[in-house]
Amino acid sequence: MSTFNNESFLAAQKTAVDTLLSVVNTALASAERVAALNLHATREAFEDMAQNGKAVLSVKSPQEAMALPTNLAQPHIEKGVAYTRSVYEITSAAREDATAIVERKFEEFKQSMASLTDKIATASPAGSEVAVATLKSAVDAVNQAFARFNESMSQVKEITENNVALVGNATVKAVPKAKRS
Secondary structure: OOOOOOHHHHHHHHHHHHHHHHHHHHHHHOOOOOOOOHHHHHHHHHHHHHHHHHHEEEHOOOOOOHHHHHHHHHHHHHHHHHHHHHHHHHHHHHHHHHHHHEEEEHHHHHHHHHHHHHHHHHHHOOHHHHHHHHHHHHHHHHHHHHHHHHHHHHHHHHHHHHHHHHHHHHHHHOOOOOOOO
């Protein structure tokens, strides 16, 4: 008698579709946040352009004209760095949400594999202990590989966050502060 049944297969397919929909919804929510950020940045850019035009037209001396590029550049650099950080935060949050979904499903997979392995062990004929031990060893190897992968991704995330912060701070510091007069 076969242990395969259509209900189990359909349940597995439903779970796969639900997982895919969760990941897609996470990606779409992230895209919406990036679009809103882009609209906000565009609005600010137009406002800044108008203010910069007024600043250029209000120059009254050569000293003001010489200071103008620095006075105009600094706020743009700071806004650019803030924009980059915001995009990074949005994408990081989406990655973390998707990772949580995958980890949850992997945990469910591990449990079902452990259950399946136990069922196979009890239903196996005498002399098949080596095959069952091999199956258990394979499941353990997959679990360890996934744990190492998660640890590596955590390290990559930490390094990336540090680099984004360092580059942002260095960029802002590289441009001289505008002199307020």
